[in-house]
Amino acid sequence: MIRRIAAFAGLPLLASLASFILLPIIARVGGTPAWNSLAVGQAVGSIAAIVIALGWPLTGPSAVASAREERVRRRHYAVSFVTRSFMFICAVPLMALALMFTSGAGQFWIAFLMASAQAAAGLTPAWYCIATGHAGRIAKYDVIPRMVATLGVIPLLFATGEIYLYPLALLVLGLAGTLWFNKDHSNRQDYRGLTPGAVLKEIWRLRSGAGITVAAGAYASTPILVVQFAASAAGLAAFVSAEKFYRIGQLATAALGNSLQGWVSEFGTDHWHRRKFSLMALAGLGLAGWLMLALLGPWASGLLFGSERAADFLTCFWFGLSFLLVCVTTSTGAHWLVPAKRMRTVFASTIAGAVVGLPAMVILAHLMGGQGGALGLAIGEVAVTVIQLRAILGLLRDKASDEKVEGVAS
Structure with missing residues (x-):
């Protein structure tokens, strides 16, 4: 288990550390306008990536991990790639249109390329590698291309001062890694019968998982867009600085969660014990992240991004609570809930978080600026957490009742 976590969580964290190294360079070379434009593009692209993914990172690993035949697993991936590619093609012009009408994205091409690079993450084969237990493939086809794009562009940024080179390199090498994976690990037979009509039917079939992830991701990606309209450029820049640490922490959350997802759903295992382990492990990560973000965030953001973009304590504190x-x-x-077929509960909790959190972000950002936006995000996450924990208590009660009935029968 330790080896599995180290492999699946450690590799994506290496890529996140590479991007973290680049942030201070972007802040100083591009200045506040490029800093804000990249943040807006990343927010729009993050929403698009979640739509493009169609819920596969949520529902795919358990489906693939529980499949016994390799042929069935490969078919799952083929369907996922074709459906996600269709969504990516549709998303690109919509992102361009959105960024044209988004105030604060003064440098359109920087924002658009960043949005496209972020959206292309919805095509990554990482979820399939997680489900099949191949951490090395994540490194080869996903992590290494992104690290090369991030670190390789640094001398070009210093030499030219052209910030657009970073998202361009990220987009090109990210797509190259995905296509490379397809060449090595799929064939034409896997894609047989995936006509345009069949693809549209598959997309409709995926609506439940896609709805959950879109609702959650859209809500999680909106703080910058909300605060953008309620705060000054300097206030947005400080908010973005805190949000950058939050996003990097989210990579650690996703990495640990992904490393455990296929393991929790493996065929013929003690699922209850593994679910409890995952909850304790992720809660421990959340507590550590909250503490680090609240105590070190203001100092680290000023040191890395410049004093004019330093985050304040309360903004970091509320982002830390959201992280937990x-x-x-x-x-x-x-x-817990997805393997137990409680998709409606997950969807309802996500919608509740958005219904509570979005108005809270709008109102509090207007009243308090960046601090209010971070607090509104935390309020929405509280709603999600309460609903899901109540559902899990119900699952545990049902399990205890079933065991009691079995004991009486025996």
Whole structure:
């Protein structure tokens, strides 16, 4: 288990550390306008990536991990790639249109390329590698291309001062890694019968998982867009600095959650014991992240991004609380409720978080600026967590009742 976590969580973290190294360079070379434009593009692209993914990272690993035949597993991936590619093609012009009308994205091409690079993450084969237990393939086809794009562009940024080179390299090498994986690990037979009509039917069939992830991801990606309209450029820049640490922490959450997801759902295992382990592990990560973000975030953001973009304590504190709650619901949703076929509960909790959190972000950001936006995000995550924990208590009560009945019968 330790080796599995180290492989699946450690590799994506290496890529996140590479991007973290680049952030101070972007802040100083591009200045506040490029900093804000990249953040807006990343927010729009993050929403698009979640739509493009169609819920496969949520529902796919358990389906693939529980399949016994390799042929069935490969078919799952083929369907996922074709459906996600269709969504990516549709998303690109919509992102361009959205960024044209988004204030604050003064440098359109920087924002658009960043949005496209972020959206292309919805095509990554990482979820399939997680389900099949091949951490090395994540490194080869996903992590290494992104690290090369991130680190390789640094001398070009210093030499030219052209910030657009970073998202362009990220987009090109990210797509190249995905196509490389398809060449090595799929064939034409896997894609047989995937006509346009069949693809549209598959997309409709995926609506439940896609709805959950879209609702959650759209809500999680909106703080920057909300605060953008309620805060000054300097206030947005400081908020973005805190949000960058939050996003990097989210990579650790996703990495740990992904490393456990296929393991929790493996055929013929003690699922209950593994689910409890995942909840404790992710809650521990969340507590550590909250503490680090609240105590070190203001100092580290000023040191790395410049004093004019330094985050304040309360913004970091509320982002840290959101980080803890997201860690908890990563386990309760993907590891508990989805395998238990409680998709409606996960969807309802996600919608509740958006219904509560979005108005809270709008109102509090207007009243308090960046601090209010972070607090509104945390309020929404509280709603999600409460609903999912109540559902899990119900699952545990049902399990205890079933065991009692079995004991009486025996």
